[in-house]
Amino acid sequence: MSVHLVGDGRAASGIRIGSSRSLDPQEASRELAAALMPVEGGLSIVFASSRYAPEALAASLHAAFGDTPLVGCTTAGEIGPDGYQDGSLIGACFAPGEIDFEIGLLEDLTNTDAKSMALFAQALRSKLQARLGGLENQRCFAFMLVDGLSSREECVARAFHDGLGGIPLTGGSAGDELSFIDTRVIFRGRLVRDAAVLLMASTERAFSLFKTQHFSPTETRLVVTDAVPEKRIVTEINGCPAAPEYARALGIDPSTLSPDVFAAHPVVVRIGNSDFVRSIQRVNPDGSLSFFCAIDRGIVFRMARGEDIVANLETTLANATEAVGEVELILGCDCILRLLECRALNIVDTVGARMATSRVIGFNTFGEQYRGMHINQTFTGIAFGGRVTAP
Numbered sequence: 001m002s003v004h005l006v007g008d009g010r011a012a013s014g015i016r017i018g019s020s021r022s023l024d025p026q027e028a029s030r031e032l033a034a035a036l037m038p039v040e041g042g043l044s045i046v047f048a049s050s051r052y053a054p055e056a057l058a059a060s061l062h063a064a065f066g067d068t069p070l071v072g073c074t075t076a077g078e079i080g081p082d083g084y085q086d087g088s089l090i091g092a093c094f095a096p097g098e099i100d101f102e103i104g105l106l107e108d109l110t111n112t113d114a115k116s117m118a119l120f121a122q123a124l125r126s127k128l129q130a131r132l133g134g135l136e137n138q139r140c141f142a143f144m145l146v147d148g149l150s151s152r153e154e155c156v157a158r159a160f161h162d163g164l165g166g167i168p169l170t171g172g173s174a175g176d177e178l179s180f181i182d183t184r185v186i187f188r189g190r191l192v193r194d195a196a197v198l199l200m201a202s203t204e205r206a207f208s209l210f211k212t213q214h215f216s217p218t219e220t221r222l223v224v225t226d227a228v229p230e231k232r233i234v235t236e237i238n239g240c241p242a243a244p245e246y247a248r249a250l251g252i253d254p255s256t257l258s259p260d261v262f263a264a265h266p267v268v269v270r271i272g273n274s275d276f277v278r279s280i281q282r283v284n285p286d287g288s289l290s291f292f293c294a295i296d297r298g299i300v301f302r303m304a305r306g307e308d309i310v311a312n313l314e315t316t317l318a319n320a321t322e323a324v325g326e327v328e329l330i331l332g333c334d335c336i337l338r339l340l341e342c343r344a345l346n347i348v349d350t351v352g353a354r355m356a357t358s359r360v361i362g363f364n365t366f367g368e369q370y371r372g373m374h375i376n377q378t379f380t381g382i383a384f385g386g387r388v389t390a391p
Helices: 027-037 054-065 114-132 153-164 242-250 259-264 309-322 336-345 348-359
Strands: 003-007 015-020 043-049 070-075 078-080 083-085 089-094 100-107 140-146 169-175 183-187 190-192 195-202 204-213 215-228 231-239 268-269 272-278 278-283 289-291 300-306 329-335 359-366 368-370 373-375 379-387
Touching: 015 027, 015 078, 027 054, 027 089, 027 140, 027 289, 043 054, 043 078, 043 359, 054 190, 070 140, 070 195, 070 359, 078 089, 078 348, 083 348, 100 114, 100 183, 100 190, 100 289, 114 153, 114 195, 114 259, 140 153, 140 183, 153 169, 153 195, 153 373, 169 204, 169 329, 169 359, 169 379, 183 195, 195 309, 204 309, 204 368, 215 242, 215 268, 215 359, 231 242, 242 289, 259 278, 259 336, 272 300, 309 336, 309 348, 309 379, 329 336, 329 368, 336 348, 368 379
Parallel strands: 043 070, 140 169, 329 359
Antiparallel strands: 003 015, 015 089, 043 089, 070 183, 078 083, 078 359, 100 195, 140 195, 169 368, 183 190, 204 379, 215 231, 215 300, 231 289, 268 272, 268 300, 278 289, 329 379, 368 373
């Protein structure tokens, strides 16, 4: 078991973090619960390796955490007290009084329209507002977790953002390493497919939402000339089969395309005055490309140029510290392709250690959400500092 505390200890901080590397779901759940010490009125957030059998993990989490509020998801890799981890169960717990919150589970995303999604988020906000007698938006945040294979993340993120009425939102898409078979969100004692979890909260702690990416556009353009938008598949680029044309732009043999290549060479699209990464998930047998984000015919991609991921992370974490003071917890959502890039550069331990020193608890995702957008190849999250004292 790996047990880590933040701040001045269990009683003083009010935020606890921990992890278990046990491969047995019962033992892992017991060890994590012992570290987090969940109690009525608090909130636990957990991130679970997809190596655990879902039904066994659900039963084990319910036995270990009981009826105390618990949300989370399966991962493409965990970020815990020891940095990047895999095959583990990690989490954080807010003690009673640290945050006022409401949590909700939205199921059957496939058959739920955007209006219903927005009303779901609005209802959580209204419930918290009624219980507290009002809300101050500057003290509120929202955190979402969504099935990473639902292909509904864009719709969910936008609808939640609209329903929250100005409350800042961030989150991530559940993963299953690189299997792309079974991704689930966790809500109390359940692991659920085709669903999203939403946490709506107010706190007296200093906090700051952030987003960072380390890619910028080049002048090489790729035009999507044919696609299957509902499946996030690009079939043609520049009038040619998608995968060979993407490989040609890179100057490589199409047979060498792999997740590592996609991690190092994403594309970007301009929306408004900002550039957003659109990451490739895989090559399909017919030569088309599946993406992690929404695509459509006529979109103009630009090949992206990578910057120093370590320097980018240092700046992001330094800015978080400047925003909230001493960081006691960062709930982090880090794209799986960033981890693959770190592996290719042999800097996993360096980046993981830097995250550990900043108390990042989170997971490698199949996509990230930030203020109503579903995005790729970014590191998003919420940094929490100490309580804000009135002047």
